[in-house]
Amino acid sequence: MSALLHRLSAFLHRQMPTHAQLEANRLTAPFARRQELFRFTRRSVPRGMAVGMFIGIFALIPGVQIVGAALMCVPLRGNIPLAAAVTFVSNPATTLLIILPLAVSIGNSFGYHADIGTVRHMVSEGAGLEQWWHWLLSDTAPAVVIGLFIQSVIAAAVSYVLTVWFWRWWIGHKHRARAHRLGRPNADKTRHEPASGPAA
Numbered sequence: 001m002s003a004l005l006h007r008l009s010a011f012l013h014r015q016m017p018t019h020a021q022l023e024a025n026r027l028t029a030p031f032a033r034r035q036e037l038f039r040f041t042r043r044s045v046p047r048g049m050a051v052g053m054f055i056g057i058f059a060l061i062p063g064v065q066i067v068g069a070a071l072m073c074v075p076l077r078g079n080i081p082l083a084a085a086v087t088f089v090s091n092p093a094t095t096l097l098i099i100l101p102l103a104v105s106i107g108n109s110f111g112y113h114a115d116i117g118t119v120r121h122m123v124s125e126g127a128g129l130e131q132w133w134h135w136l137l138s139d140t141a142p143a144v145v146i147g148l149f150i151q152s153v154i155a156a157a158v159s160y161v162l163t164v165w166f167w168r169w170w171i172g173h174k175h176r177a178r179a180h181r182l183g184r185p186n187a188d189k190t191r192h193e194p195a196s197g198p199a200a
Contacts, residue, residue: 037073037080042167048079050160052086057099058152060090060123061132086159095123099151106150107143114143 037044055069069083090099100123104116118140122131135141 034074036077040079040082042164042171044077044079045082045167046160046163047076048073048082049086049163050156051076051078052083053089053159054152054156055083056087056089056152057155058148059087060095060099060148061129064129065090089155092124096120099148100144103144103147103151106147107145110143110146112140112143112146114140114147116144119144 051069051072055065055072059065059068065087066084069087070080072078073080073083100116100119104114104119107114118135122135127135136145
């Protein structure tokens, strides 16, 4: 369990943009000056996770996710670096194999008839904003958009609840470990000290 959490933490840290990188981006630079959006607290971390999951799944357009996550974190007071890292939940593998097929299935259940082949081609080829805009005006777009929205809302809600639970568990684990460390030396000392009594 601890090894898995360590690997997950290392992955997220590798994906997180640095403060300097966010300041260098003209769209995220204004938010990079707000230090409260970079602190890891019991409120900002779950919000950052939820924002990252929502934007990562709903906004599949390359170059939009990190900016979108930063913009959404401002009113919600979420952690921007964490939200930006979590947007990588959508990558070519997960998008083509999981996110898009599920989105099409959800959207078509509302009576639409989406063509997933076109979307897969656009994702794999790294389509630009103009191509995505033209696609959004097509007849198949509503099914995918509805499917992505429902997915992203559910994923954001689940990740928020799980992160709140994990944060409480982690803090409790740290407190218990500290109490154990503070209590053990006294116990060891008591065990090794000879019993005191009146001299013979």
